[in-house]
Amino acid sequence: MNQNIFKFAAVASIALSSVLFTACDENKSENKAGEAKVEKQTIVNVSYDPTRELYANYNKVFAKHWKEKSGKDVEITQSHGGSGKQALEVANGLEADVVTLALEFDVDAVRAAGLIEDGWVNEFPLSSAPYTSTIVFLVRKGNPKNLKDWGDIVKPGIGVITPNPKTSGGARWNYLAAWAYAKKLYNGDEAKIKDFIKKLFQNVLVLSSGARGATTAFVENGQGDVLLAWENEAFLSKKDHPDDYEIVVPSVSILAQPSVAIVDKIVDKRGTRDVATEYLNFLYSDEAQHLAAQNHYRPSNKAILDQYKEFDQNVNLVTVEDFGGWAKAQGTHFSNGGVFDQIYEKK
Amino acid sequence: MNKETTSSKVTKWVLISISFIFIALMLLLPLITVIIEAFKQGWDVYKQAVVDDYTVHAVLLTVEATVFAVIINTVFGLSAAWSLTKFNFKGKKILTTLIDLPVTVSPIIAGLIFLLTFGRQSPLFPILQDLDIKIVFAVPGIVLATIFVTFPFISRELIPVLESRGNDEEEAAALMGAGGFTIFRKVTFPHIKWAFLYGVVLCTARAMGEFGAVSVLSGHLRGKTNTLPLHVEILFNEFQYVPAFAVASILVVMAIIILILRSVIEYTGMRKSNVR
Structure with a gap:
């Protein structure tokens, strides 16, 4: 009996390895065919x-x-x-x-x-x-909640959609733009700025991993009152749904490179x-x-x-250099245990 | 007495309607939505989305991963089920438990395990690089992930059947001088055939729909490492809703075919074993 079992095991393992080998071969021949064409x-x-x-x-x-x-x-x-x-x-x-x-x-x-x-x-x-962008607000047509600037979207009861600054680039620009506004508003008082950002993230309804997920949550699924978006992403949504959305340019934003x-x-x-x-x-x-x-x-x-009039060139755009460059901004704000983590954890 | 029957009747109908309403809301409605959305802009748009190069490639890749997963899991499932039910050995309990691991582990963990094992940060990576073998963010990674998430399906179907049967017939056959493979072919396999096919069907269904583990290992390269479920997500994220639903409808159709196959197998299997 035992011997038979071993025979079966042997057959099985041979079958398995031959399958694996053909798998490898197939991939290789595919590559070759692709090169030769x-x-x-x-x-x-x-x-x-x-x-x-x-x-x-x-x-x-x-x-x-x-x-x-x-x-x-x-x-x-x-x-x-x-x-x-x-x-x-x-x-x-x-x-x-x-x-x-x-x-x-x-x-x-x-x-x-x-x-x-x-x-x-x-x-x-x-x-x-080679190209730049900035951060703007996308709001529903007629701006029913009257959201004009960063100060309006941190008020209680406003639903904000932004991707997660931990995984999304756009979200980090969002965060820094909000920070720049608060810094100006509070004359650089760090405690107050942090409180402002904390309020902002308390209003966040959906924290998706990328900008596109945030846009679909806002545009297609009708979540929230304001989407913090790349300017290009906001224009794209407006183009697809001209009757449903408006773009609001805040008083301070950031030059996203x-x-x-x-x-x-x-x-x-x-x-x-x-x-x-x-x-x-x-x-x-x-x-x-x-x-x-x-x-x-x-x-x-x-x-x-x-030549393109749609871009509002009068916005007050800070740059990441105002935060000491990306290495510093990332280390201070977005690294593990950084300011974003502190703010987001203490809900 | 009479009262009791009425109340049990009420219970029966309430339970039945709950089940039907639940299934209608949770399953039928979304499925119908998929089909309606897919044909929203007419047959031509649907057809275009389905015969699109990227879609065709995604279908082929999904089929490839599924075929590999089914073949390899068949071999593994038969060996595992056989060894676990026919012998006693050290580590049997551990093996039984480990087989179920992919069912309990979240697929994303499965993806990350392979990413850490074969990715650039792994000590294995330079060796793979020298041998010119690409695993993560390439087709082999997708196949591996699919195998991982589906490997218990066949063995789990076989083990109970083999266990309940015992070894008597095999031992009798062995005494009469039959070889191992003959015993398997003539004695064991006919008994487990239906359970086995059922396992294959389940394995196929799960392999086709796998998203999480494959998503981690894919790299989302269009036309290269995009399976059908991933392609649906990409289309959706590109605001191409009709194509997204059209591609999703392919998955739905495949699922329905599998469901029919499953019922046929179950029905035939039951009839056959009753006749016996």
Whole structure:
């Protein structure tokens, strides 16, 4: 009896291992077939949440540009999600040739994981920020709760929707913009500022992991009175539902600079440095800058920015430098046990 | 006496209506919504969403992961069920308990376990890199996650059947000189056939719908590591509601097919065993 069982076990294990081997073989042959077909380059762009539409359009324009420039076809694979989460996935092994994230710190997290070389910020013009944005309020049509500025949305009974600053880039810009307002209001009295931010987060109804989740909660599921949103995300919602929403520009906001970078370790391994570099460089071209503006991002090219009247250029925009740069802002506010944790825990 | 019958009748009808109302509200209504939303803009839009390259790829990837999960879990499930019911050995209790682990562990933990085991921060990563094997954020990771969350399904169906039968017939066959595989094929398998098929069906259903563990390991690369459930989420997040529901309806149809298969198997299995 025992011997028979061993025979069965042997048969079973052989079957199992053969299945596993064919699995590996299949993957390999798939790869080979992909390489042999045409000279087609593929790059992976790991980006944050609201850029879905921008890069869907840009990738088409770039593929055409690259074909003209190099004669080669390029296929760009997109991945989107909360900026911090995306950075973490790249650090954990998601093979991205380029990262186009919501803020400098998240790209820096990929650098800290040893994948991007030091000094990436200066690799592309304007601190590697080809387009910018800011934080605005999206409210329901007619602004029924009369929300005009940050001071209005911390009042009791107002439902606020924002993503989680721990995982979302946009949410960190939201938080810093609110902080900048409170700092001005209270002349830098830290206790009062913290109290203000605490009130703000007590009003938060939905804390999603990325900006897009927050938008769907507000726009599609009808949650809350105000969505703290990327300007581009707010414009997009307004375009889709012109009769349902209004944009309110607060008196103080922040200049949000999404950062782009080449993931050096990956492009060197995959031999895609040339196409990846051009992919990011071309973001600064007039064509791409117009495309960014059409997708409601503020072009970094001032002449092109001026052509688009929808961008309110009179807002008082602070920058992250007012917080001592991203490393400091992240450490003080968003690290574990930082100010955000202290505020959010003490409910 | 009469009073009691009326009250038990009332209880019966109340319970039946509660069950029906609950099922209508919790299951039928959402399912019907999915179908209605999917066809909201007509057949052409639906068709376009379904034959879209990314959707087709997502279907293929889902099928691939499911097929691997079912094959591997079949081998594992049969071996585990056999060894647990036919022998006594040290660690039997532990094995029995461990098999159930994927049912109790949240799928996200399963995803994170593989991420930490095979991801960049793992000591195994340089070795995998040298061998040019990609696991996390690639298809093998998705297959692994699917296997993990579905592996108890087949063995759990088989163990009770094998346990209740005992070893007598196998021992008799062995005494008559039958080999191990012959015994399995001629004696054991016919008895466990229906339970086994039932397990396969459950395993398939769970594998197709898996979201949590796969989401952690996928990286959400469109057209590469996107399974059907993940694709539904992506479409939804891109404000493409009709396509999202259209793709969701594929999953619903697959689920209904499985449900029918399940009923057929249950029915045939019951009839067959009654005849015996």
